[in-house]
Amino acid sequence: METKTGAQRYYVTTSQEYTNLINYIPEGYEVMEMPENARVIIRKKIPVLTTSEEKEIVYDAIKGFSAIKDFFIYSEKDLIHVYHSQFNSDAGQDLNLSRNEAIKIYGEQIEKWMRFNTSLRFRLINKEKRLFQAERKVYLGFFDYSFYPIGEKGLIENSARVNGKHLGRDSFFDLTPN
Template identity: 35%
Template sequence: MSVEYTNRRGRKHYLHEGKTKTGKPKYFFSMKAEGTLLNAIPDGYEIYEHPSAQVFLRKIPPQIITPEEVAIVQDGIKKHAKLDYFIVDVKDNQIVVYLCDQNVDALMEIALPVSSAEAARMRAALVESLSYSPMMQFVLESTQTRAFVVERWCFRGSVDDWIALDRSTDLNALVKQYGQHLGKESFYDLMP
């Protein structure tokens, strides 16, 4: 049985093996079920789904961020920002919060009057097709003190980069103080 992975958009991907120009093996996912398919994930690798729903096979990265810290951000955003559609992703020493680019409720309101079953199918199809953008990140500054820097994405044309807002060894406090602004106009007022 070949390795299959279904991403959040409901698309099935198959793990393939190819060769580099030097003859070394390379691994990749494709939606095609033909070719050199692998029956197992190679040792030292893991499946990774990017918030854009692209699927990759990558070497298992060293664990800098703990699962508990990811849970603090995930639960804190849900509790304080009261958002339904967001993704929390870990990259190196960063916990990145991606927000949905579309307003699902507004899009559902403009749909023609439909039965509740059709509305549920429409919402599910819409949720599968959502796109996400990075809006806030919590960067681990010190592995000894577990100090984090909270940054927000700056949308000024001349900047278009992360800007640091605050730092603390209390990740819960940072998430509570700054996470509540995600998805709101007050987010754009956050400045260092």
């Protein structure tokens, strides 16, 4: 579909009623599943500056040290995000459920309606030395929030372990922004 400015816009559909469907992904675009709600989109490729090893380090730290049970790691640009399901709270206000526990309580259909949030992320601030700065979500109002740096910048191994252990616990809100 063409926009008012003449650029191309692509949509994902399962319907066969449209006549202008594409059979390939255009050069410079990618199919992507949105981390918040699993909606599938086609978008211009966005570079990822972090490595799969760094994502794995964050995953292992969150799994080993945090209280959240249902999460995944997502990278985009210079950021590594920790996404947790709606059945896991960033600061331990609610019971943190695993995916299987949520299904047992709410039924198998819950997977279709699950939402994910990110409250902790790691920003690559020095590409050569591979130094990261942890950032946590700070609520500025009822619907408004922003991310602010917390703790010391350093290697992802240290930052993920030191800051990740607070996810799903009351101590998360004790992490004072720098």
